[in-house]
Amino acid sequence: MRGGIGGITGRYIPGDTLLHRLDERAKLFGFLILIAAVIMTDGLWGYLLMAVFLLLLGFVSGLPVREAYGSVWRLMSFYVIVFLMNALFFTSQDPLWHWGIFTLSREGMIQGANVVFRIAIVIVLSNMLMLTTSAVGIMTALEALVRPLKYLHLPAEEIAMILSIALQFIPTLLEESDTIRKAQIARGARFESRKLHEKAMAMIPMIVPIFLAAFRRADELSVAMEARGYRGAKNRTAKKAKGMTGSSWAALLVCAAICAAEVLI
Amino acid sequence: MNVTGYNEMSSVKKSIICAVCIALCYILPLLFHGIQDAGSIFCPMHIPVFICGLICGWHYGLLCGLAGPAISSALTGMPPIAYMPTMMVELAIYGVVAGLMMRYVRTKNTYVDLYLSLIVAMILGRIGAGIVRALIFTRGAYSIAMWVSGYLITCWPGVLIQFVFIPTIIFALMKAQLIPLRYPQQKLDMPRGQIEKW
Numbered sequence: 375m376r377g378g379i380g381g382i383t384g385r386y387i388p389g390d391t392l393l394h395r396l397d398e399r400a401k402l403f404g405f406l407i408l409i410a411a412v413i414m415t416d417g418l419w420g421y422l423l424m425a426v427f428l429l430l431l432g433f434v435s436g437l438p439v440r441e442a443y444g445s446v447w448r449l450m451s452f453y454v455i456v457f458l459m460n461a462l463f464f465t466s467q468d469p470l471w472h473w474g475i476f477t478l479s480r481e482g483m484i485q486g487a488n489v490v491f492r493i494a495i496v497i498v499l500s501n502m503l504m505l506t507t508s509a510v511g512i513m514t515a516l517e518a519l520v521r522p523l524k525y526l527h528l529p530a531e532e533i534a535m536i537l538s539i540a541l542q543f544i545p546t547l548l549e550e551s552d553t554i555r556k557a558q559i560a561r562g563a564r565f566e567s568r569k570l571h572e573k574a575m576a577m578i579p580m581i582v583p584i585f586l587a588a589f590r591r592a593d594e595l596s597v598a599m600e601a602r603g604y605r606g607a608k609n610r611t612a613k614k615a616k617g618m619t620g621s622s623w624a625a626l627l628v629c630a631a632i633c634a635a636e637v638l639i
Numbered sequence: 640m641n642v643t644g645y646n647e648m649s650s651v652k653k654s655i656i657c658a659v660c661i662a663l664c665y666i667l668p669l670l671f672h673g674i675q676d677a678g679s680i681f682c683p684m685h686i687p688v689f690i691c692g693l694i695c696g697w698h699y700g701l702l703c704g705l706a707g708p709a710i711s712s713a714l715t716g717m718p719p720i721a722y723m724p725t726m727m728v729e730l731a732i733y734g735v736v737a738g739l740m741m742r743y744v745r746t747k748n749t750y751v752d753l754y755l756s757l758i759v760a761m762i763l764g765r766i767g768a769g770i771v772r773a774l775i776f777t778r779g780a781y782s783i784a785m786w787v788s789g790y791l792i793t794c795w796p797g798v799l800i801q802f803v804f805i806p807t808i809i810f811a812l813m814k815a816q817l818i819p820l821r822y823p824q825q826k827l828d829m830p831r832g833q834i835e836k837w
Contacts, residue, residue, distance in 0.1 A: 409713065413720055449715075493716030500714040532654060537706060539658035544714075547659075547666050555670075577671055578800065581686070584663070584670075585808045589817040592659040596652040604651055 385545045386508050391436035392621065393502070398511035399518045400622035404629040405503050411633035412495050420639045421491050427632055428498050435506050445501050446494045453490045460486030504541070513538035532606065543591070550587045554580050647819045648695070656818075657699040660691035664707025668717060678718065679789070682797030684708060688730045689805050692737030693756060694818055700734025725776050729768035736760035749813075749821045753806045761798065765790040 388394070393401075415424055432442040463475075464482025471478040507515070517534040524530045555563075563576040648656075664684045671677035678684070688707055692700025708726045712718055718726050740756035769786040812818045 405713075409720070489719070492719075496713070496716040504714075533702060536654050536658045536661070536702060537710070539655060540661035540706065540710065543659055543662035544665055547662050548669075551666055551670060577681075578804075580670060581667070581800075581804050582808055582811055584666070585690070586811060586815060586817070588659045588663055589656065589812050590815075592652070592655045593817050596649070596655040599655070600649065600651055606650060 385504070387437060387441065387505050388508075389436055389506065391434060391506070393431070393435040393506045395621070396506075396625050397618050397622035398507050398515040400618060400625050401503055401507055402512070402515035402519060404626055405499060407626070407629040407633050408499055409496065411629070411636045412492050412499075414633070414636045415492065415495070416488065416636075417639060420636050423632070423635060423639065424491075424495055428495065431502055435502055437502070437505055441505060442502060443498060445497050449493075449497070453494070456493070457483075457486035457490050460489060509538060509542045512541055539595075543588070546591065547584070547588055550591075551580070551584055554583045554587065653695040653699055656695050657691055657703055660687035660699075660703045661706045661710060663687035664703065665711045665714060668711060669715065679793050680796055681800060682794050684711065684726075685730065685733060685797065686801060686805060686808075688734045689737050689757060689760065689801065690808060692734035692760070693741050693753065693805070693809060694812075695738070696742065697735045697738030700738040701731050702734075704730035704732070704734035725768055725772050728771045729764050732764040732767040733760045736763045747822060749810075750806060752821065753809060754802075757802065757805060761801075 412424070415421060428443075432439065435442060461482045462478055464477070464479050464485055466477060466479030466481050469477045469479045504512075513534060516537045517531065520530045520533050520537075522530075523533065558576065558580055563579065664687050667683035667686060668678055671681055671683045684707060688700065688704045691703035705727050708718055708723050708730060712720055712723045737756050737760040740759050741752060744752050744755050746752055746755070765786075769781075769790060772786075773781045809818070813820050
């Protein structure tokens with residue numbers, strides 16, 4: 375975890391680009407369509423199409439390259455482990471190399487590359503969504519997503535509120551975790567050790583402080599919300615939602631087209 | 640039934656705690672990601688779901704169990720989408736059973752309540768996940784041996800961590816007055832200054 379754990383999911387960066395202006399519901403539904411496309415992506419051409427699309431998305435979003443794609447590099451050690459585990463332990467009839475418990479095969483390497491590419495694409499997509507959508511926007515989009523639950527007499531507004539607060543807490547808690555991690559390193563924790571049990575033992579003392587810090591934040595927020603008269607999402611008023619614009623529909627169509635192309639390739 | 644303890648919390652506070660636990664479902668596995676195969680060995684995502692169910696009740700435990708893996712999968716690709724539905728079922732059962740057990744089991748001893756709730760939730764969650772895999776997600780390609788290996792043998796360090804840390808975390812939260820005492824008439828016997836040390 376070189377360079378800390380912060381920044382894996384970005385905070386909203388205000389802007390006035392096409393991606394920023396898109397309706398937040400279109401962005402969330404488009405994101406879900408693209409996740410489906412990622413699941414169906416297979417083969418070199420499929421990944422090339424996705425890579426070109428992600429580059430275009432980064433260009434349209436106007437985000438700094440480091441913010442838009444940097445999160446992929448921060449998980450490099452994870453990708454290497456995932457790739458090696460697939461490449462060296464895949465059961466194959468036609469191994470390229472075999473030694474002890476390790477079997478290197480072409481199928482294993484392809485499987486490992488597939489998993490790594492899919493994870494990397496999902497991370498970039500989610501990063502773009504979070505960086506270009508405000509907290510209120512994400513809550514509006516989530517409300518639209520869970521609205522059908524109302525027909526089952528489930529508290530859709532409250533569920534949307536909980537989910538949007540969870541997403542807003544992620545960057546804050548990542549920072550808290552990073553601070554606690556640094557404090558543990560100062561006390562002699564060996565996160566960079568090559569030994570598995572030393573790494574695991576170093577993680578364990580972080581668990582209780584992280585929960586205490588998180589619950590302290592939760593306590594402060596709930597006191598603040600109650601002090602301002604919040605009595606549940608049901609009684610909450612909301613700004614009138616704008617209708618979906620032409621560009622939002624067009625964005626959804628593009629996402630659907632990418633998904634269809636990934637099925638056909 | 641005399642309702643005290645956790646039930647004193649407002650629904651707003653329970654909602655925020657649930658949100659925090661969902662966020663922790665994303666953050667804790669991220670801390671462990673440098674360790675090879677950490678997800679299936681240490682089960683870091685299970686801890687916030689159990690805590691949410693135990694503290695806030697079964698409704699919130701259910702939401703945390705369903706939303707935690709979904710958000711983590713959408714943001715980081717972990718757990719992989721193919722494995723996510725089984726995990727959602729398993730964690731949802733943990734959250735629901737832990738919440739229901741804490742609601743109905745009242746032995747006047749918080750430790751006993753917590754351990755009983757944890758044990759029953761762990762057993763039912765694992766059985767539920769095994770049944771769902773055998774009947775729906777990996778139909779015909781799943782066996783008792785695979786279930787024992789995946790849900791009992793591989794993850795024993797995670798179970799041990801959960802048994803040690805979940806009651807500790809809950810007592811630490813009570814001591815820090817971030818959640819109410821389950822039995823207000825009983826004193827906490829945690830050493831003074833322990834919270835400050837954490």
